[in-house]
Amino acid sequence: MPIGIVPFEAAHLDDAATLLAARHRAGRERTPWLPAQYEDADSTAPILRNCMAAGPGAAAYRGSRMAGFLLSSISFFNGEWMAFSHDLAHAVDATDGRQTYRLMYARLSQRWVENGCFKHAISLPAGDAQAADAWHSLGFGLNVVDAVRDTSPVVGASEDVDVRRAGPADLDTVMELVIGLRRHLASAPAFLPLVVEADPTKPHQARLADPTNALWLAYLDGEAVGLMSCSPPGDRPFPAALREDASTCNLGGAFGGAFIRSDVRGSGIGKALLNHVMSWARDGGYARCVLDYESANIEAERFWSGQGFEPIVNSLMRTIDSRIAWAHRDRADADLWRRW
Template sequence: MNGYTVRAITEADIPIIANLLISRQNLESKTFPFLKNHCLNIAYIIDIFERLFNRRAIGIGAFFHQELVGYLIGELKIDTLRGRHVWIPYEGMAIREDQSPELIRALYAEISAMWLNQGFFMHYAVIPLGSQCYFESLQRLSFFIQQVHGVMDLEEYLPFKQASDAEIRIADKADREKMGRLSGIIQSYQSSAPTFELALPEIVADIKSGYESIMDDADAMVLIAEKDGKELGFQIYEAAAQRLMWPDGGVELNVAGTYPCQMGHGVGKKLMNEGCRIMNERGYRHIIADWRVANLASSTFWPKCGFYPIAYRMVRSIDSNWAWAHFSM
């Protein structure tokens, strides 16, 4: 990195980091116009970084002629699901438009050694897709796509013509038991081939309880597909929070699924048709969803519905034996 100065960035650098992120988002909005949202302002973004640095975050920046031209920030986290890992949020990486994508790789090379020296070998990054430089750079750092974050424009939705004849209705508190049974669908899909996600017993129990209690959540709308009184599938919607990577006034499709025995019978299509009709009537323009790229059912169905990727969650796993089995001259 000849001519560049690389150093740690701290709370004192937040104003210049925020300005660089705004420039990145202005570029993103050329591909995704809805990213010109209410969150794209200096006060909101400064608040994001203040909260990030108040947690356990480590960041570095690259300076050229004393101007910040790129940064990378990761939060060091420890939890039951992912263990010791680094989380690079959507806001955690940006380079100036005139810089080479190689700067991203160089920044990661600098900071990743710091993470490994503290015992953090799993690295997650949520990256924007308007500019392909972030995706391409992380691919060339051996990151892989784990999760897709997508958006559907309801004005462009084309209802499925061939769908199930199941009844679709809005669930109520009397459906708690049905929701408890439906809670196993997602865990079943996620833990089976080829996704192979862990289904830890304590997490499965929490998910079942969460599905049942969602019937008490006034902010959530649950659609249930039924036939002859038997539940077949469901969708859960909730007004989307304001976030930099989401359109204003969107609705989030939090989770959806159909029983495996109902796959291929048009239940998901019928739910999607009805869900889009209701959300359109309620004045929403965009639906937000995310899915595992290795989940064959979701990664084929959601794009058919009209969802397109706006961000990826990418992951790199480094062999922890590096802690003792590395060599330097």
């Protein structure tokens, strides 16, 4: 039976909540780190109701049975409009889900592009090979990995590294290392633009004064050479499946990550910092710790996977050539063949 694609409306909410709960149950079999919270439609319906208010969506039906849905939020991100579907904002059934995703994207992306939104992103549960294949076939590539581990002590962490909890008086030192992190991410192969706010110190100053945000500095011969931070759940919005999980803290959190100066990497400083983070997390009653890193950040992937972090959500992105705004299929033939 052919699949019909229609705009997502409130009448589709119950079907979508049931489908998402079924996807989450199947996902927990592959990835036990996922919380049991979203295994029933009563818990997924409020998530989808919020998604409906954030941007347009599409629903796929095979006869009277929902085959899938795709919801999106539209936001201004790094100077560009971006359409994003987070990990709890979409699902497909087991019958040719690859094609269902492709058809829903074809319908929804037309609306995004017509409204000047050329960056498209989606977060997928790690291990969902069918979903990954569908979005790769549409030109999406891996961009960010969310990974999780328990808060047990770090194996092989040295107790001899000088690690200190940072406070407001350490603002200048923290900013120097934060800029070091930004410079690292601006280098090959990540190539993230190093854009600095008018006064980048203000948010960090407030965070250092907040006892719920913890940041540690590692010192070598009296000089700060690394930092790592951790924050309570909810400090970062994604992955959505862990947003409200009170037993999961965010490594990086408000401060945006971890950084070890390149000249001292491999000397055990990262392990020592992570061990302090895990100790703080255990003392706070956290069972798990989640973080994200750019998939093109080779050093980050090597370190985090080596310390037991397992991918839980993969975020993919596609950038549409913005010339399509004027060089589109409805362009007049006279313009196409004109000899200037």
